[in-house]
Amino acid sequence: MKIAFVGKGGSGKTTLSSLFIRHLAANEAPVVAVDADINQHLGAALGLSEAEAAALPAMGAHLPLIKEYLRGSNPRIVSADTMIKTTPPGAGSRLLRVREDNPVYEACARPVPLDDGEIRLMATGPFTESDLGVSCYHSKVGAVELCLNHLVDGADEYVVVDMTAGSDSFASGLFTRFDMTFLVAEPTRKGVSVYRQYKEYARDFGVALRVVGNKVQGRDDLDFLREEVGEDLLVTVGHSDWVRAMEKGRPPRFELLEAENRMALQALQDAADDSYAHRDWERYTRQMVHFHLRNAESWGNAKTGVDLASQVDPGFVLDEGLSAVQPA
Numbered sequence: 001m002k003i004a005f006v007g008k009g010g011s012g013k014t015t016l017s018s019l020f021i022r023h024l025a026a027n028e029a030p031v032v033a034v035d036a037d038i039n040q041h042l043g044a045a046l047g048l049s050e051a052e053a054a055a056l057p058a059m060g061a062h063l064p065l066i067k068e069y070l071r072g073s074n075p076r077i078v079s080a081d082t083m084i085k086t087t088p089p090g091a092g093s094r095l096l097r098v099r100e101d102n103p104v105y106e107a108c109a110r111p112v113p114l115d116d117g118e119i120r121l122m123a124t125g126p127f128t129e130s131d132l133g134v135s136c137y138h139s140k141v142g143a144v145e146l147c148l149n150h151l152v153d154g155a156d157e158y159v160v161v162d163m164t165a166g167s168d169s170f171a172s173g174l175f176t177r178f179d180m181t182f183l184v185a186e187p188t189r190k191g192v193s194v195y196r197q198y199k200e201y202a203r204d205f206g207v208a209l210r211v212v213g214n215k216v217q218g219r220d221d222l223d224f225l226r227e228e229v230g231e232d233l234l235v236t237v238g239h240s241d242w243v244r245a246m247e248k249g250r251p252p253r254f255e256l257l258e259a260e261n262r263m264a265l266q267a268l269q270d271a272a273d274d275s276y277a278h279r280d281w282e283r284y285t286r287q288m289v290h291f292h293l294r295n296a297e298s299w300g301n302a303k304t305g306v307d308l309a310s311q312v313d314p315g316f317v318l319d320e321g322l323s324a325v326q327p328a
Contacts, residue, residue: 216238
């Protein structure tokens with residue numbers, strides 16, 4: 001299951017995604033967590049020290065390795081240098097699985113022990129001064145998109161991505177890569193405006209979108225969210241002493257999280273699990289190709305000097321039944 005947490009800065013998105021990851025680990029589910037947010041706070045929210053979080057390898061720095069590994073022996077991709085973030089897999093491509101060991105995880109993922117298990121954590125890397133005027137932060141998210149495009153995951157496996165609800169995810173098609181998207185919204189006009197924007201972009205692509213109301217303090221807040229987002233509102237979360245202790249760097253054991261918040265997290269997992277029944281690999285692959293051709297025409301062909309439409313394998317459909325290495 002591929003799950004995204006999106007929302008505006010300050011909405012509590014990273015806190016909620018970290019709680020959800022802890023919840024999955026407590027349920028003994030295999031988890032790959034990805035920090036694709038511009039502020040890179042997921043590691044700290046999962047209990048890493050500042051030094052440990054800063055030491056996480058940046059996926060963007062390993063993009064050549066990621067491209068070379070995923071290219072495999074795909075004859076349609078003449079060089080890893082011609083791969084862009086939307087390049088789809090085809091015959092000969094290498095695919096990623098949640099539970100395996102592979103060079104991409106070896107280079108980019110680190111184990112994070114939690115109270116009730118261990119998860120893999122990957123991070124795009126922070127936005128630095130050197131990015132200014134050269135490339136925008138979101139080019140680093142291309143490594144995440146490439147991995148998602150080559151990922152075959154099952155119903156009882158989870159890839160959780162904490163990401164910015166920005167325009168770049170719509171331009172590249174990243175927003176279509178998930179079985180479920182949880183949009184974290186505060187009960188404010190600004191909070192629900194992000195929801196409306198996301199809903200508008202996602203409408204034509206069959207994106208499963210549910211709203212998690214955060215920082216809800218009373219009936220008036222709840223009524224406001226219900227009025228503004230309607231049936232898309234899944235659960236609400238209010239004040240948490242557990243979260244406050246975590247933000248001070250002294251989290252209690254996860255089992256001590258408030259019962260109502262544990263129930264909210266289970267509702268998120270149930271919604272994500274239910275979405276598996278609607279997974280459509282043909283549509284998923286078709287959308288992948290759609291956005292690749294669009295990006296190829298708008299900038300990719302000029303950047304690489306190659307007709308990137310030739311990378312599309314018309315007979316290939318991504319599916320969890322495929323082997324990790326596709327025959328060329």
